[in-house]
Amino acid sequence: xxxxxxxxxxxxxxxxxxxxxxxxxxxxxxxxxxxxxxxxxxxxxxxxxxxxxxxxxxxxxxxxxxxxxxxxxxxxxxxxxxxxxxxxxxxxxxxxxxxxxxxxxxxxxxxxxxxxxxxxxxxxxxxxxxxxxxxxxxxxxxxxxxxxxxxxxxxxxxxxxxxxxxxxxxxxxxxxxxxxxxxxxxxxxxxxxxxxxxxxxxxxxxxxxxxxxxxxxxxxxxxxxxxxxxxxxxxxxxxxxxxxxxxxxxxxxxxxxxxxxxxxxxxxxxxxxxxxxxxxxxxxxxxxxxxxxxxxxxxxxxxxxxxxxxxxxxxxxxxxxxxxxxxxx
Numbered sequence: 460x461x462x463x464x465x466x467x468x469x470x471x472x473x474x475x476x477x478x479x480x481x482x483x484x485x486x487x488x489x490x491x492x493x494x495x496x497x498x499x500x501x502x503x504x505x506x507x508x509x510x511x512x513x514x515x516x517x518x519x520x521x522x523x524x525x526x527x528x529x530x531x532x533x534x535x536x537x538x539x540x541x542x543x544x545x546x547x548x549x550x551x552x553x554x555x556x557x558x559x560x561x562x563x564x565x566x567x568x569x570x571x572x573x574x575x576x577x578x579x580x581x582x583x584x585x586x587x588x589x590x591x592x593x594x595x596x597x598x599x600x601x602x603x604x605x606x607x608x609x610x611x612x613x614x615x616x617x618x619x620x621x622x623x624x625x626x627x628x629x630x631x632x633x634x635x636x637x638x639x640x641x642x643x644x645x646x647x648x649x650x651x652x653x654x655x656x657x658x659x660x661x662x663x664x665x666x667x668x669x670x671x672x673x674x675x676x677x678x679x680x681x682x683x684x685x686x687x688x689x690x691x692x693x694x695x696x697x698x699x700x701x702x703x704x705x706x707x708x709x710x711x712x713x714x715x716x717x718x719x720x721x722x723x724x725x726x727x728x729x730x731x732x733x734x735x736x737x738x739x740x741x742x743x744x745x746x747x748x749x750x751x752x753x754x755x756x757x758x759x760x761x762x763x764x765x766x767x768x769x770x771x772x773x774x775x776x777x778x779x780x781x782x783x784x785x786x787x788x
Contacts, residue, residue: 643779684723
């Protein structure tokens with residue numbers, strides 16, 4: 460990725476620009492009761508009666524997917540109760556009810572955990588929301604206001620793997636630290652202001668990202684899904700709300716995909732890079748979290764042994780090492 464990163468707003472029509480502010484406002488409330496309503500509506504919309512063995516009596520449906528009464532029937536609750544749940548008006552829904560709704564909606568484990576967190580969101584005096592105890596309790600927002608610094612042990616790991624591109628990802632997908640191999644592969648984050656060192660922000664607002672990642676759309680969608688997960692975990696985090704709002708205003712693609720309310724953790728997978736110096740590389744990424752501090756993750760990129768991608772990556776890292784070692788003229 461080019462070290463000369465830029466962050467320009469997308470050109471947009473007047474109509475698109477005027478709607479972006481409203482989208483940003485709703486995006487920033489993703490961890491609130493309104494976020495619960497959006498999540499449940501998107502999940503109802505992707506199911507049809509035949510998908511869940513319900514009869515379809517025909518007729519025009521005002522909304523896509525299952526009706527509230529159909530979902531309530533599947534979950535074994537009254538229509539009134541489900542309606543109040545979807546509107547965030549149930550004070551303390553039980554785990555049994557939430558599990559029943561998750562099964563009815565065919566949610567996977569990550570989505571089910573997200574549902575538990577959203578259903579337990581509470582308004583705060585400041586007008587925000589506080590997370591409950593449902594799902595994973597890590598990373599509550601009230602403790603996330605202080606600037607996050609890389610753990611010394613994580614920094615030592617980076618130094619110990621000079622031949623493996625690696626970054627330390629913090630809350631909100633912030634980049635807390637990186638090694639020289641990561642700078643060779645992904646670009647030198649030192650050229651960015653600390654507030655701009657964010658994986659999602661770079662992916663959507665840096666044009667170089669669109670050429671570096673062979674499947675840019677897939678990478679960008681992964682970021683949206685992880686930010687939704689973060690918003691459920693940290694409903695009080697103003698910096699996360701600011702990031703989501705900025706991306707909603709400046710990227711039409713982000714607005715569109717955010718409205719779909721995807722939810723997915725960042726774990727591991729394959730990425731294909733098209734690097735301007737060494738060309739195509741197929742790499743595996745792994746996200747490693749410490750059990751006692753899961754708010755920091757080590758993200759590494761490796762190639763299959765003996766593959767052309769391993770040769771290309773080794774060459775790229777060697778070039779970066781030579782560049783750094785050369786004294787300035």
